Amino acid sequence: MKIFFHFGRYFILIKRAFGKPEKISIYISRIFEEMNLLGIGSLGIVAIISVFMGAVITIQSAFNFESPLIPLYAVGVAVRDSMILEFSPAIVSLILAGKVGSSIASEIGTMRVSEQIDALEIMGINSAGYLIFPKIIASMLFNPILVVFSMFLGILGGYVFGLMAGVVSDYEYVYGITYEFHPYNVVYALIKSIVFAFIIASVPAYHGYYTSGGALEVGRSSTKGVVYSSVLILAFDLILTQLLLV
Amino acid sequence: MIEIRNISKSFSGRSVLNDISFRFETGKTNMIIGESGSGKTTLLKCMVGLNETDAGQILYDGRSFTELDFKEKKDIRKEIGMLFQGGALFDSKTVEENVVFPLSMFTDLSESEKRDRANFCLQRVNLSNANNLFPSEISGGMKKRVAIARAIAVQPKYLFCDEPNSGLDPKTSIVIDNLIKEITEEYNITTVVITHDMNSVIEIGDNIMFIYKGNKHWEGSKHQILKTDNPEVCDFVYATQFMKDLKTKF
Ligand SMILES: Nc1ncnc2c1ncn2[C@@H]1O[C@H](COP(=O)(O)OP(=O)(O)O)[C@@H](O)[C@H]1O
Ligand SMILES: [Mg+2]
Numbered sequence: 305m306k307i308f309f310h311f312g313r314y315f316i317l318i319k320r321a322f323g324k325p326e327k328i329s330i331y332i333s334r335i336f337e338e339m340n341l342l343g344i345g346s347l348g349i350v351a352i353i354s355v356f357m358g359a360v361i362t363i364q365s366a367f368n369f370e371s372p373l374i375p376l377y378a379v380g381v382a383v384r385d386s387m388i389l390e391f392s393p394a395i396v397s398l399i400l401a402g403k404v405g406s407s408i409a410s411e412i413g414t415m416r417v418s419e420q421i422d423a424l425e426i427m428g429i430n431s432a433g434y435l436i437f438p439k440i441i442a443s444m445l446f447n448p449i450l451v452v453f454s455m456f457l458g459i460l461g462g463y464v465f466g467l468m469a470g471v472v473s474d475y476e477y478v479y480g481i482t483y484e485f486h487p488y489n490v491v492y493a494l495i496k497s498i499v500f501a502f503i504i505a506s507v508p509a510y511h512g513y514y515t516s517g518g519a520l521e522v523g524r525s526s527t528k529g530v531v532y533s534s535v536l537i538l539a540f541d542l543i544l545t546q547l548l549l550v
Numbered sequence: 551m552i553e554i555r556n557i558s559k560s561f562s563g564r565s566v567l568n569d570i571s572f573r574f575e576t577g578k579t580n581m582i583i584g585e586s587g588s589g590k591t592t593l594l595k596c597m598v599g600l601n602e603t604d605a606g607q608i609l610y611d612g613r614s615f616t617e618l619d620f621k622e623k624k625d626i627r628k629e630i631g632m633l634f635q636g637g638a639l640f641d642s643k644t645v646e647e648n649v650v651f652p653l654s655m656f657t658d659l660s661e662s663e664k665r666d667r668a669n670f671c672l673q674r675v676n677l678s679n680a681n682n683l684f685p686s687e688i689s690g691g692m693k694k695r696v697a698i699a700r701a702i703a704v705q706p707k708y709l710f711c712d713e714p715n716s717g718l719d720p721k722t723s724i725v726i727d728n729l730i731k732e733i734t735e736e737y738n739i740t741t742v743v744i745t746h747d748m749n750s751v752i753e754i755g756d757n758i759m760f761i762y763k764g765n766k767h768w769e770g771s772k773h774q775i776l777k778t779d780n781p782e783v784c785d786f787v788y789a790t791q792f793m794k795d796l797k798t799k800f
Pocket of ligand 1: 561566584585586587588589590591592593
């Protein structure tokens, strides 16, 4: 029963967040602020994990493809497809759910327990709109950028480390990553990344917004925000894959 | 003037406020006093609409707040300034940005006009040279001052203060109390102050409402409160040895 309560309250909050803004110019600058915080601030971690993941996939698949029947350019294909189809959109989003989600939930939760949200409401400001809407929009605008960035770096990482480890040749790898390339896969990944971005921003925001109590509860909301957004990302990953790829 | 009529409120079946009526006069410091947990904050939150009331009416200069729709309520809220118990400053913004914030949201002033107004308000609360500090970098008394400056930035007609001097030393408390009283008279604001500090009551209280276990138990002026023989009020007023000594000297 509790799940219906949360669903209902979540949708009401999101509806309020998309209400008419008090002042458009302030909302626009809030979106840029959040893009800077949530997007630019995540470039580093995304870069690091993407390069390493690309490298690991390259070396692992080269190791697995030792059979003479499988051509070595399959390594390039494997890296490209795992990065584009799953790693960049889903795993990067999961990691962002941890990094960005916990910061959103604890920021909004702290504002709730220290009465800053009440202060906004008293001023006649739609607190849900002011706090949550810019985060959702910033996340949906920036997540696809991060995902493309991750695909690029993953494939590059595979190339560099593949050559350095000597498991694949320059020619084979490049042939592999261009072999039967379907641009639609990138579109599919971008659609996923936008849906995941909505989850990453809105679910932790919901948990933060309805925090009550003190610092301990803020921590709990932050954990809940990360757990629920991660589970939802995996669920939607399955649903969207079924809908878009099959 | 704010008038409340027969306000009742319960949380999950437990009654917290019971049939409370009162008139908060304009240009006066109206005080709500009572023990911790007696329902003072709940009453204040009901009055500004942060809590829904179960029954009763709230009239802001004749406008029935409880009957207004969301948008009309918002218009009244723009006339309200509120001081929260913990200050509730936006901790991602500097002192100056905190005061400028309501101006950016609700006025079309230019950047320099906003800054001038913010500086005027900060000077009014005797706070200068703190413009670029963050709330985490200033003392409790300074936070209260910034909160007052933020509340008066948009020239409110109604000012609500929830325990404005909780957590402050006695000297700073009196400064903040007097600041509230001066501003109330200077701008002819309808001010409502919650406190459980008898010093504040004697210092600045014009009209006083005593809440006891969710009921309005007594009302009157600060002169009357020292002479009343209502046992619960006496218990509250003369809770400290200091006040008891004061009474014997009277
Ligand atoms: N949101 C709430 N949910 C449930 N009970 C509450 C809530 N807010 C206040 N109460 C209860 O109402 C009573 C009065 O609280 P409050 O108005 O904060 O007292 P005061 O400000 O006079 O110290 C307390 O017993 C408190 O536990
Ligand atoms: Mg209180």
